[in-house]
Amino acid sequence: MSKIFHVMYDDDAKVLAAASTLVGQGIRVKDVFSPFPIHGIDPIIGVKRTRLAICSFMYAMTGTSLALLGMWYFMINDWPMNIGGKPSFSLIENITAFIPVTFEFSVLCGAHGMALTYLLRNGTLPGMPATNPDPRTTDDKFVVEISTDNNSMSADEIESAIRATDLLELSIKDA
């Protein structure tokens, strides 16, 4: 039977120390729950760098293309308007007037595309249930989650390694 350990700490420095010790002993940490981002925890527990910034760039480029395509169609192709003699039959000659909207639309798509991707990838959406193991982890406590499932060590070995760290509480559940 697999087991899940929830180890609670009362300080971010203690979490960092404990996580490095446990990982050093070959224990894989499944997740860390914290009230604020702990800088430096990601490389220790093996969280990869997010690619959201690349997503944002791609959404923004989509926005740029759509804006230019739209304005070419409205202003050049479908109904060229003579406004103060400004060139109305050529996109490239009229492009300076289209820069502001192109920029705004790129930002619009980049920002909203990234924000939506972020929420969907996290699974944080309106009405989703909270999954933090203890309500105190959004206040001032930190929980390290370790599962026997992705560890080769036995539950007892893991438990004794955990007990050796500077922990506050330990809860063990059957998964």
Next chain:
Amino acid sequence: MQREAAIREPLILGHKTYKDITDDVVGPIMGPAPLGWKIMITISSIIALYGVGCILYLLGTGIGVWGLNKTVDWAWDITNFVWWVGIGHAGTLISAVLLLFRQKWRMAINRSAEAMTIFAVIMAAVFPGIHMGRIWVSYWVLPLPNQFGSLWVNFNSPLLWDVFAISTYFSVSLVFWYIGLIPDFATIRDRMTKPLSKKIYGILSFGWSGRAKHWTRFEEVSLVLAGIATPLVFSVHSIVSMDFATSVIPGWHTTIFPPYFVSGAVFSGFAMVQTLLLIMRKGMKLENYIHVKHVEYMNIVIIVTGSIVGVAYLTELFISWYSGVEYESYAFINRFSGPYSWAYWMMMTCNVISPQLFWIKKIRRSLVATFALSIVVNIGMWFERYVIIVTSLHRDYLPSSWGEFHATSIDIGIFIGTLGIFLTLFLAFARFFPVLALNELKTILKSSGESYKKEQAQ
């Protein structure tokens, strides 16, 4: 762990723990509403309702109820619009530009400044909406296929750029604000005892659990949003200034308008942040988080942007003379000596002279003086827009059509009404939302908290 120079003033006073930060911010939300808050929101709601009444009267009757005439065909409506958009700029500047510059002091003020931005932009959007007269056809500003041709909206017009700029600015600011609020709503959710409130904050927190991977993404999203919101702030007010600068009216047709408007916007925005936060820190007992150093930093921004605005005023005057164009120089001579010279000198005193008092350290660090000057600056910046718009229009090329603008009670009622709506929204925010960015403040506690700094110094 990150360290900070010992001589740098701490950003969080006293000995605080992570729990204290939560308690100080979530406590007022969980407790009963204080009497002062009830009185304030009652007064502001009454003013807001009066404003809504004036707006409805305007929509039902037509914009003839404003004091506009065929010479001065833009006045308080667009003045109020530019004033409100300008106020909105401080929030994004604090949360985006200062994030890119890694300014930690922004963390105590960013949440409420962003809220102020969003409410100010909503107020700003009211004016172009109602000044169309027929607000029910306001969707015509969008490029929608229609039965007129299809005749499209004019993408060469700065008024249309404004539609895109303001809507992008509003929605991106809203998303930026909300992404930061999610973890703090989770903190409230996990501490709420009343079942209904717990459920509401549960929905608002989107099931946030504070996983390590989510925090990594959170920080990346905040940074990228800050990166793209920064040029957005500058573009929005530049585009607002182009509503005037691309026209051929002397007094408007000026190439310095974009930087001049952007710094003016930041100037007035910071003044409004000071006005609101000085009351909020007292009312909600946040003196340990928003203290004299924060006020001083904001006053320094006010001196810088106020001086840029001052230089812009003088440059305008000089160039109007140096250009040798009679119409151009008349527009400016008329500004400071014509029938609206009182407004011009009001603007000069409030915007150029008064913020220079902040060079004196005692004044810069005095809360009373800051509060008084912040109101002076807000009045001055309203007059700046009034001067630019009305004085440039009231004496045009044909002396036979010269005229003056006189505000009606509806002009005044709608403006005062938007102040009421704004304050009502802000007071509701202060009561139900986490007014400080909890998760961000906790990250700087150990490097910038007073007691922690003392420990490190020893």
